[in-house]
Amino acid sequence: MTIDTNRLTGYPPARIVFFTFLLLCFGSIASAQNTVVKIIPAELSEISGLFTSKNNLLFVHNDSGDTSRFFAIDVKGNLVSTLYFKGDPSQKHFGVNDCEDIAGGPGIVKDKSYIYLGDIGDNGSNRPYVTVYRFQEPNKFSSTMQIESEAVHLKYPNGPQDAETLMVDPILKELIIISKRQDTVGIYSTALFFKNKDTLTMKKQGSLFLPGKGLAKYVVSGDISRDGRQIIVKTYTNVYYWQRNGKESISQTLKxxxxxxxxxxxxxxxxxxxxxxxxxxxxxxxxxxxVIYRYNLPNTSSKQVLPSRVRSSGKL
Incomplete structure (x- = not known):
């Protein structure tokens, strides 16, 4: 999601100044990594979420301003397919409002893989519900294709929230949404086995506090590994990692x-x-x-905070 500059103090250029400042602060770290990357296709100028399929395709999407579609690209950045779906008829111009994250995991048919696209952005925290779309993961692709979708409308138990993080828990079979802007963000969940066009109220599982102030700590994405044992959550400035114990809830792990x-x-x-x-x-x-960055997961058995050093896996 493009940052809501109304929430910044100062003039509209504050957004540019903020990110320029961060790049200057961290530029020496980034330039020392020697990681080779690939520029993505021009159609994807507002990428806000990604999910990697079993055959190593990256499913990605733009955020607000795009239509009801998402994309499959390979790890070298080549566009494989543009996938269109039927969105919300109430969104007359685009079919979606503000898609902010995409995830994958199980669904209603056993042993089938599904893609979940979260139309969950809400800058003004005033949407009566947000929507998550579910698609059966395709086996074959064409350059442009139509894909069948199911939708669930989700309400928060404590009123509308802005969110950019959607995850699928394959162990407890839940959709997880983490809110974005608060100093301590909320963790919300609902069962994966919804029916098409259901309207459900999510459960607030718990809260997550991360270090930092203001924009730097906004929670903008996350993912759960396919086995459900690893969790990553991203802010604008950091990536955080947890290992899960048994069948504990996601909120328990994130404590x-x-x-x-x-x-x-x-x-x-x-x-x-x-x-x-x-x-x-x-x-x-x-x-x-x-560009696409790939990071090998370091040895995390020591449970220590790791330095910001990328181990490149080679050219993408």
Missing amino acids: RMPIKLPYILERQGEAIGFTPDGKAYYCISEGKNA
Whole structure:
């Protein structure tokens, strides 16, 4: 989601100044990584979420201003397919309002893989409900295709929230949404096995507090590994990592102190996702010159905060 500059103190250029300041602060770290990256297709200028399929395709989407569609690209950044779906008829112009994250996992048919797209952005915190779309993951692709969708409308138990993080818990079979803007954000959940066009009120599982102030700590994306054992949550400036114990809830896991993972600061990085084997993760930012970063997951057994150093897996 493009940052709501009305929430910044100062003039409209404050957004540019903020990210320029961060890049200057962290530029020496980023330039030292020697990571080779690939520029993504021009159609994807506002990437806000990503999910990696079993065959290593990246499903990605733009945020507010785009139509009811998402994209499949390969790890080299080549556009494989543009997938269109039937959105919300009440959104007359685009079919969606503000898609902010995408995730994958189980669904209503056993042993089938599903994609979940979260139309969950709400800058003004005034939407009566947000919507998550579910698609059966395709086996074959064409350059442009129509894909069948199901939708669930979700309400928060404590009133509308702005959110950019959607995750699928394959262990407890839940959709997880984490709010974005508060100093301590909320963790909300609902069952995966919804019926098409259901309207449900989510449960507030708990809260998450991360270090930082203001924009720097906004929660903008997250993912759960396919086995449900690893969780990553991204802010504009950091990537945090947790290992899960057994079948505990996601909120229970997130109560523990996270590990800080390698991350090259992006201009407006809002997308993160594990690789299918859970041994690495991808990050992509918004912007016409956005690139794909792949990070190998370091050894986290020491439970210590890690330095911001990227181990490149080679050319993307």
